[in-house]
Amino acid sequence: MTSTPDAILEDVDIVNRALARIGAPPVMALDDDDDFARAAQLIYLTDVEAALGRLRWRFASRTLPLSRLSAAPVSGWRHAYELPGGALGLPEHYLTDPRQPRNHLRNFSIEAGEVHCDADRLFARCTVMVAPTYWPPEFRRAIIIGLASAFCVPVTHDVTLAEKLRQEAYGDPREGGVGGLLGRAIANEIASSPPSDDMDESNPLTDARYGGWGF
Template structure:
């Protein structure tokens, strides 16, 4: 069975006792509020963390003529995307040199490198979401729907705490917080980490190879 926006919304509505009442063909005021709540929840939850299942690495298309701003090359930024790219590199691998000297203008990426790749987040349909993320998102959406559907502050607080943790945890607790920690821990570490390109940790003795971090090399 395909899992789409309507399915997720109706799961969330069922979670707060309203039942599967949403349809994309419904033009009522409540249906519009529910659809708007969906959009705001997607923006919030997707923006909280650089979810790996949303990340894409793609080569940027270089413009034939650079912008008149002093940079040698200009590239189109990837589209569609959820935000500005997370990183720019000279190649597609995590171990490739990170481009740090650049500017963004007119939705273009400008730098001095003849080739560029970007790592960015893009929207994916619920069918492609990680199952654990999908489950946590339903709880978060249920919390945000408690007000337009039932005008119930207590129900909203209960669901949002289940999804995000207590207010003091500032979104790092609950189901979403645990998933963020797991997602972060699942990423590659070591030489291919972006940390190896950090100017504070990439200092190395004369003669060392480019991608070997200095710490532990003495």
């Protein structure tokens, strides 16, 4: 299989780079009718979702419109909106005007997959799954090495190598999965992020280190 330039990276390219790291042959597609390909796809999705849930990554953020339900909620608010499908965890912010991303909706409640508020229209800033093409290099490498660790035992039966790769990707177990290469990616993201105008916002590094959101 020929190498794929980073400009058009797909899910299968990340999996194959992880397999190459442990000397395993590539897979042709993750939706093949093959037990290993199906397992690799599930492992890939699980690891990427977990890594994206560690921080409010700018490359994985998207503003989505929320659909307003026809019936007024019994909670006392004027309107109820459906939480967006495809988002990882609860939205970071709710907005009444997507052109003013710093003007967050402050008064609302969440009930059973719905947002209740008095706003006549509502948008949400969410973390979503994005193609590897848009991942920063540090994040990409962390995922590749993390996947190599996950594939290591079923492919090579080398438990020692699997543990070594996992620590390289995510750090010592005492770091809660945000050390190693992923920890560097988190630090780079925070260092390059513009300061927030909201002084009451939680610190993103503290959130990442101690599971402040996303789980």
